[in-house]
Amino acid sequence: MEEILNEKHTIIMISDVLEYQFCPRFIYFMHCLDIPQHEEKRFKVLKGREVHEKRRFTNREYVRKKLHCVQKDSEVYLVSKDHHIKGIVDEVLFLEDGTAAPLEYKFAEYKEKIFSTYKYQIILQGLLIKENYGKEVNRGYICYTRSNSLVKELVISPADFNKAIEIVTDILEIIEKGKYPKATRSSNKCIDCCYRNICV
Numbered sequence: 001m002e003e004i005l006n007e008k009h010t011i012i013m014i015s016d017v018l019e020y021q022f023c024p025r026f027i028y029f030m031h032c033l034d035i036p037q038h039e040e041k042r043f044k045v046l047k048g049r050e051v052h053e054k055r056r057f058t059n060r061e062y063v064r065k066k067l068h069c070v071q072k073d074s075e076v077y078l079v080s081k082d083h084h085i086k087g088i089v090d091e092v093l094f095l096e097d098g099t100a101a102p103l104e105y106k107f108a109e110y111k112e113k114i115f116s117t118y119k120y121q122i123i124l125q126g127l128l129i130k131e132n133y134g135k136e137v138n139r140g141y142i143c144y145t146r147s148n149s150l151v152k153e154l155v156i157s158p159a160d161f162n163k164a165i166e167i168v169t170d171i172l173e174i175i176e177k178g179k180y181p182k183a184t185r186s187s188n189k190c191i192d193c194c195y196r197n198i199c200v
């Protein structure tokens, strides 16, 4: 749920961006009409279970050594007023080359590519780290705990940061101006969508 700091300063959660990527109308139904999704499907509920599972399955020291990390902060809640986002970063890694990087643990198997939602989660976490720690961020990591803690690196370019900021701007427009967004382009997502009866 977004937080209104003042009339012009809405802060959204990184999970809102992931909802938007599934379908932009989720943002409208959730934030403008205040209609929640069914509880069992809510991202945050799944996230809570995931956090518990990934703690059980991960050898964090092993991952840290592999990435040449000199220091780390764990489970940090960060807010960016400049970019209107907030979220929890599993680990902020401070690397030997002086840069910092987010590390996100996924209770999942690696399936040949990094999903777009994971990618944007990492990029937005990178924005939070840049602003809060004043460090350069040019990559992030995802640890797939169900693939034997396989760690994948994601290079983050300035264009990636700009794209993520554009998405946040789109979301703010929906929330603050009540703009009704376009439907998802993949209609198969509509089949078991909890909003299908009111979505026109």
Ligand code: SF4
Pocket (backbone or CB within 6 Å): 023, 024, 025, 026, 183, 184, 189, 190, 193, 194, 195, 196, 199
């Ligand atoms: S029914 Fe389809 S377009 Fe409408 S909110 Fe659900 S996924 Fe999006």
